Amino acid sequence: xxxxxxxxxxxxxxxxxxxxxxxxxxxxxxxxxxxxxxxxxxxxxxxxxxxxxxxxxxxxxxxxxxxxxxxxxxxxxxxxxxxxxxxxxxxxxxxxxxxxxxxxxxxxxxxx
Amino acid sequence: xxxxxxxxxxxxxxxxxxxxxxxxxxxxxxxxxxxxxxxxxxxxxxxxxxxxxxxxxxxxxxxxxxxxxxxxxxxxxxxxxxxxxxxxxxxxxxxxxxxxxxxxxxxxxxxxxxxx
Numbered sequence: 192x193x194x195x196x197x198x199x200x201x202x203x204x205x206x207x208x209x210x211x212x213x214x215x216x217x218x219x220x221x222x223x224x225x226x227x228x229x230x231x232x233x234x235x236x237x238x239x240x241x242x243x244x245x246x247x248x249x250x251x252x253x254x255x256x257x258x259x260x261x262x263x264x265x266x267x268x269x270x271x272x273x274x275x276x277x278x279x280x281x282x283x284x285x286x287x288x289x290x291x292x293x294x295x296x297x298x299x300x301x302x303x
Numbered sequence: 304x305x306x307x308x309x310x311x312x313x314x315x316x317x318x319x320x321x322x323x324x325x326x327x328x329x330x331x332x333x334x335x336x337x338x339x340x341x342x343x344x345x346x347x348x349x350x351x352x353x354x355x356x357x358x359x360x361x362x363x364x365x366x367x368x369x370x371x372x373x374x375x376x377x378x379x380x381x382x383x384x385x386x387x388x389x390x391x392x393x394x395x396x397x398x399x400x401x402x403x404x405x406x407x408x409x410x411x412x413x414x415x416x417x418x419x
Contacts, residue, residue: 225407234306235346235394235410277345290336290359291408295345 193218195280197294204268205302212263212297214278223281224261225291226252230274238276248272268301309395309411317419322382322389324414328397335378336408337370338394346394352378385418
């Protein structure tokens with residue numbers, strides 16, 4: 192069974208401070224992991240995926256297979272980063288297409 | 304491209320009535336996914352459909368819930384004899400066909416069902 196855990200429902204930091212949103216997963220195969228973000232009054236959208244090894248809006252995430260984690264990090268948080276963040280895991284494409292298993296989400300608030 | 308369109312955005316039903324939620328995927332997308340978000344919870348997968356086929360319905364409750372994605376027209380999530388526990392936000396997402404698994408789903412704005 193695949194499972195995604197985000198231990199923090201709420202996270203509050205000050206502008207300019209580093210931020211880390213935690214994500215742990217359990218999956219029997221080789222996982223593909225993603226971070227999705229939902230800004231206020233907007234649709235849920237893809238932020239980044241681990242296979243791309245990209246940095247989007249200053250965010251990065253490294254897949255740590257030993258710790259089964261995929262934490263999202265940003266060295267200097269901005270107020271516009273305030274949003275709901277979801278970690279997600281993809282199953283095998285042959286049977287699941289792009290079906291994703293989501294974590295419970297972390298509401299990030301960046302205070303001025 | 305208007306994106307994934309869901310309607311109605313808000314739906315109120317009394318216990319025992321039927322609820323029908325519609326989803327039009329993005330142009331060129333033939334894969335549709337339905338998710339449910341109960342209050343204070345994350346998104347839970349319900350069903351994955353391609354045109355005229357249900358591929359994975361492992362997240363669908365065994366009774367009262369059904370989904371379809373006909374050759375023509377939107378995908379429909381149907382809930383019969385609704386109960387208060389069905390009150391939730393129902394999100395539809397789509398992805399293109401014939402692509403490798405990039406994991407990018409394009410979401411609609413959701414349909415919020417309230418059962419009185």
